Amino acid sequence: MTRFVIDAAVALRLAELGTTVGHELLAPTLLRSQTLSLMHEAVHARDLTASEARARLAGVRRLNVRLLGDAVLRDTAWKVADELGWASTYDAEYVALTRLQGDALVTLDGSFARAAGALVPTAPFEALLEGGSGILA
Numbered sequence: 001m002t003r004f005v006i007d008a009a010v011a012l013r014l015a016e017l018g019t020t021v022g023h024e025l026l027a028p029t030l031l032r033s034q035t036l037s038l039m040h041e042a043v044h045a046r047d048l049t050a051s052e053a054r055a056r057l058a059g060v061r062r063l064n065v066r067l068l069g070d071a072v073l074r075d076t077a078w079k080v081a082d083e084l085g086w087a088s089t090y091d092a093e094y095v096a097l098t099r100l101q102g103d104a105l106v107t108l109d110g111s112f113a114r115a116a117g118a119l120v121p122t123a124p125f126e127a128l129l130e131g132g133s134g135i136l137a
Contacts, residue, residue, distance in 0.1 A: 004128060005102035006065065007094050008034035013108065013125065015059025021128050026102050028077075028093035029069030035060050073097055084115055095120055 003024045006014070008031055014021065039053035048056070076096035077089045086092055095116045098105040104123040107113050113122045 002127075003101060003103045004123060005094055005098040005105045006128070007031070007091075007105075007107045007109070007112070008038055009108040010106050010125060010128070011035055011060045011063060011065065012038060012056055014063055014128065015056045018059065019129060021063075023128060025063060025065040025128075026097055027065050027067055028073060028097050029067045030090060030093060031060075031065065031067060034090075068097060068101070069093075073100060076100055080119065083119065091116070 001022070001024050003026055004021075005026045007027070011027065011031060012035055035057060039048070039057055042048040043050050043053045073093060073096055074089075076099060077092040080095045080099070081087070081089045081092035084092065084095070091112055094105055094107070098116070098120040102120070104121040104127070105113070105116050106123050106125055106128060107116070108125060116122055
């Protein structure tokens with residue numbers, strides 16, 4: 001079983017699709033706050049109704065995602081942010097978790113995937129839905 005680290009957008013897409021994933025899913029604990037914020041922003045922009053956003057958040061809660069956020073992850077995220085020249089450590093937490101425990105990072109953000117790919121393997125969203133790993137070197 002492949003261990004994929006997923007970001008907030010991927011979690012929301014999986015929740016929207018209602019898809020079961022046959023892989024282990026990992027994410028930093030900040031996933032909760034990021035999905036909440038993304039859904040609130042979508043309601044504020046009138047892209048979704050509040051009930052649609054809440055339903056999607058409920059779908060995220062139903063995903064079998066192992067959330068991690070210990071001191072080792074935070075220290076590694078700091079180092080990753082330094083290595084990639086990022087001011088923020090938010091995306092660095094996903095890269096750090098992939099480095100520490102994941103087989104590949106899955107994100108819908110192409111620029112994030114390209115930057116992260118310098119340090120960790122990445123995989124396309126479709127890899128979550130397939131039996132194989134779909135990991136890109």
